[in-house]
Amino acid sequence: MVRRAAPPKPGQAFEELQASVLFCGRCRAPQPVRERLLLVLPNGELYEYLCTACGESVGKRTLTGAPLVMG
Numbered sequence: 001m002v003r004r005a006a007p008p009k010p011g012q013a014f015e016e017l018q019a020s021v022l023f024c025g026r027c028r029a030p031q032p033v034r035e036r037l038l039l040v041l042p043n044g045e046l047y048e049y050l051c052t053a054c055g056e057s058v059g060k061r062t063l064t065g066a067p068l069v070m071g
């Protein structure tokens with residue numbers, strides 16, 4: 001499920017709309033979050049998740065978009 005070898009599909013406009021819900025410590029409730037690109041790393045991209053209700057940073061994630069290097 002982590003493969004990024006998906007072929008390009010026509011009319012794929014949902015990519016940016018993917019919403020996730022994370023627990024926000026400030027709201028003390030699960031909140032929908034906004035993904036924000038924080039850093040571009042040599043081996044991927046660091047994303048930060050911001051609570052859409054209060055703007056608090058509720059998490060980070062590194063997306064490795066680089067091709068896997070095998071042996």
Ligand SMILES: [Zn+2]
Nearest residue numbers: 024027051054
């Ligand atoms: Zn919040």
